Amino acid sequence: DVKVTQSSRYLVKRTGEKVFLECVQDMDHENMFWYRQDPGLGLRLIYFSYDVKMKEKGDIPEGYSVSREKKERFSLILESASTNQTSMYLCASSSRDFSYEQYFGPGTRLTVT
């Protein structure tokens, strides 16, 4: 059974704090993604990675950075959290050959106060 796990389901942070969101997949997938999901806006891609140590900006990378030191792990970092980063964050992975089928983690609901 394929699995993508995220470090927290719910997180509350204060403005200005550094926030780490971790994602781990056990499917040996090459591709990993970070999205945020907001009502009425759908999923928006923040960053993705198609290999270890490789990363590419998505549509809304400002205020975020990522790290992929191991194939199974993809971290999203909010350098200085702001209230407009309050959102649901979803991690996903896919194989290179079947990149259209993304497997999502359960999501982290981040609230920045």
Add this chain to the structure above:
Amino acid sequence: RKEVEQDPGPFNVPEGATVAFNCTYSNSASQSFFWYRQDCRKEPKLLMSVYSSGNEDGRFTAQLNRASQYISLLIRDSKLSDSATYLCVVKSDRRNNNDMRFGAGTRLTVKP
């Protein structure tokens, strides 16, 4: 203008009804099309791909109209378990084969 647009709904239908959702996309270079399903407070999951010739998977039928740049999903004989948000997804090959655009979703509630 959003790249992928969907009617957010909600669509409230009785069990056994037939319901259809449409989705329009703006990028004519889009190459692949999909429907994902997202249950309440759960993650999205691939429901089905959409082929140019149209395709069926049980009670679900997906169709693509490239000329008009829209895709559709038809659900026949709706079940309570079909209640979910349906996300339209459009894929192009602009960035390392990973450029997928998700619509905001159409919410369906099937009532007894």
